[in-house]
Amino acid sequence: MENNENPPMRNQESQSYFERLMTSLRNSVMLKMLVVAFLVLLLLIPTGMIINLIEERKELNEFVTEEVSGKWAGEQTLAGPVLTIPVIEKKRTSDWHEEDPQYKYSTKYLQVLPQNLKINGEVVPNKLSRGIYEAIVYESNIQISGDFSFEPKEELGNYDSIDYQNAFLTIGISDLRGVEERIIVNWNGTESKVRPGSRIRKIIESGVSANVNAEGLKNKNVSFGLNLKLKGSSDLSFIPSGGETIVKMRSSWPSPKFGGTIIPDDRNVTSEGFNATWKTLEINRNFPQSWFGDEYSDAFNRSSFGLSLLNPADQYQNTLRAAKYAILTITLTFLIFFLSEAIKGQRIHPFQYILVGFALCLFYALLIALSEHMPFNTAYLSASIAIISMIFFYSLKVFQSKRFAFVVLGLLVALYGFLYVTLKLEDYALLMGTCGLAIILALTMYFTRNINWYKLSRGTA
Incomplete structure (x- = not known):
C-alpha cells in the first residue's frame, strides 16, 4: 500500500519545487536587471538601422x-595674377679656341608675382532648390589690383636677353563657368582682353591669360587692375600671390566658415552678415616672388585660404549627433520603469519595455523626416512632444499610477531638453554630457538608497 501512495507524493513535491523555482525567477531582481540590460542592447539594432537611414x-x-550647384558653378579659387616673362639664355657649344664659335639658345620662363596685391569684394548668397534639398550658391563682384616690380640683375644673373614684349599675365579661376562678364585687364594704363585657358597649367590649371608688354618694368613699378563678376558654390578661396596680400570680403550671409592656411586678421560676424580682412606677407608662405618654370607649383597651390557659406540648418548632422545619445535615453527610461517595479512592486512585462524602447528609437526617424520639411528646432519640438506623449499615456496604464507616469514624463522632458541644449552647445557637449550623467547617477543613488535588494529578490517588502 505504501508503494501506491509514494509516487503521487513525489510528484506533488516535484511540482511544488518547480513552482517555487519559477516564482523565485519571476521575483529575482538580478534576473530582471539582466533582461532589461539585454533589451537595451537589443534596441541598439533598430537604433543602428535608423542611424544608417540618416x-x-x-x-x-x-x-x-x-549636382545642382555643379550646373551653376563649383567652388572657386582665385590665383595670381602671375606674370610670365620669356628669358633667352645663350650658351657656347664650340671650343673656345675655334674662330667661328657655335651657340645654343634656349628659352626659359620666369614667373613673377605682384609686389602688392589687393582684393576687395562682396559675396551675394543665394539658394537653389530641387525638391526638399537646397544648395548654397553665390554671386560675387571682386576688384583685383596691385603692382609688379622687377630687378633683372638680381632675378636673372647672366641670362642674355629678356623678351619683355612677349610677356603674359595669368589669372587663376578654378571654374570658368562662373565668369559672368568679359574680363578686361588694365595693365599700366592700357586695356588688354583676356583669353580663356591657362598657359602655365602646372602652376595654374584653370584660368585666363592676357598678353602684356612688360617693358615698363625696366624703369619702374607697373600697376594692374581688373574687375571680376564671378559666381560659385559654397566656397571662395584665394592664393596669396603678392609680396603683401590684402583680401577684404563682405556678405549678407550670417554663417561663414573661415578656413585654409590663414585665418582673418579682422572679422565681424552678425545675424546680418560678415566682414573679414586677411593680410599675409611673402615671408608667411613657402614660395618666393619669382622662379623659373614650375618649381614651386605645389607650394603655390597649397597656400590657399578663404571662406565657406555654411548652411545653418544642417539637420542631418544635428540628427546624427542626437542619435548617438539613443542608448542614454533608452537606458534612463528603462531605469525608471525598473525602479517602479522595485519600489511599487508593479510587475512590467519585457514586451512593454520593448514597446517603449521602439517609441524612443522612433523619435530619431521622426526627427529626420520632419526636419527635411521644416526648421530643425520646430522638428525637434514636434518629434519630442509626439514621443513623450505616447510614452506618458502608455505608462499611465502600465504603472496604474499617475505618480510614476508623471515621473516618466518629467524624465523624458528633462532628457530631450538636455539633449537639445547639448546639440546647440557643440563646443561644450562633452562637459554637458559628463555633468548630466553625474547628476543622473547621483539622483539614482539617492532615491534607491533605502531599497533592500535582497528582500526584493526574496519577494518581500
Missing part, C-alpha cells in the same frame, strides 16, 4: 546639392 539621407542630400 546617413543615407545625408549622402543623398549631398549628391543632389552637388
Whole structure:
C-alpha cells in the first residue's frame, strides 16, 4: 500500500519545487536587471538601422546639392595674377679656341608675382532648390589690383636677353563657368582682353591669360587692375600671390566658415552678415616672388585660404549627433520603469519595455523626416512632444499610477531638453554630457538608497 501512495507524493513535491523555482525567477531582481540590460542592447539594432537611414539621407542630400550647384558653378579659387616673362639664355657649344664659335639658345620662363596685391569684394548668397534639398550658391563682384616690380640683375644673373614684349599675365579661376562678364585687364594704363585657358597649367590649371608688354618694368613699378563678376558654390578661396596680400570680403550671409592656411586678421560676424580682412606677407608662405618654370607649383597651390557659406540648418548632422545619445535615453527610461517595479512592486512585462524602447528609437526617424520639411528646432519640438506623449499615456496604464507616469514624463522632458541644449552647445557637449550623467547617477543613488535588494529578490517588502 505504501508503494501506491509514494509516487503521487513525489510528484506533488516535484511540482511544488518547480513552482517555487519559477516564482523565485519571476521575483529575482538580478534576473530582471539582466533582461532589461539585454533589451537595451537589443534596441541598439533598430537604433543602428535608423542611424544608417540618416546617413543615407545625408549622402543623398549631398549628391543632389552637388549636382545642382555643379550646373551653376563649383567652388572657386582665385590665383595670381602671375606674370610670365620669356628669358633667352645663350650658351657656347664650340671650343673656345675655334674662330667661328657655335651657340645654343634656349628659352626659359620666369614667373613673377605682384609686389602688392589687393582684393576687395562682396559675396551675394543665394539658394537653389530641387525638391526638399537646397544648395548654397553665390554671386560675387571682386576688384583685383596691385603692382609688379622687377630687378633683372638680381632675378636673372647672366641670362642674355629678356623678351619683355612677349610677356603674359595669368589669372587663376578654378571654374570658368562662373565668369559672368568679359574680363578686361588694365595693365599700366592700357586695356588688354583676356583669353580663356591657362598657359602655365602646372602652376595654374584653370584660368585666363592676357598678353602684356612688360617693358615698363625696366624703369619702374607697373600697376594692374581688373574687375571680376564671378559666381560659385559654397566656397571662395584665394592664393596669396603678392609680396603683401590684402583680401577684404563682405556678405549678407550670417554663417561663414573661415578656413585654409590663414585665418582673418579682422572679422565681424552678425545675424546680418560678415566682414573679414586677411593680410599675409611673402615671408608667411613657402614660395618666393619669382622662379623659373614650375618649381614651386605645389607650394603655390597649397597656400590657399578663404571662406565657406555654411548652411545653418544642417539637420542631418544635428540628427546624427542626437542619435548617438539613443542608448542614454533608452537606458534612463528603462531605469525608471525598473525602479517602479522595485519600489511599487508593479510587475512590467519585457514586451512593454520593448514597446517603449521602439517609441524612443522612433523619435530619431521622426526627427529626420520632419526636419527635411521644416526648421530643425520646430522638428525637434514636434518629434519630442509626439514621443513623450505616447510614452506618458502608455505608462499611465502600465504603472496604474499617475505618480510614476508623471515621473516618466518629467524624465523624458528633462532628457530631450538636455539633449537639445547639448546639440546647440557643440563646443561644450562633452562637459554637458559628463555633468548630466553625474547628476543622473547621483539622483539614482539617492532615491534607491533605502531599497533592500535582497528582500526584493526574496519577494518581500
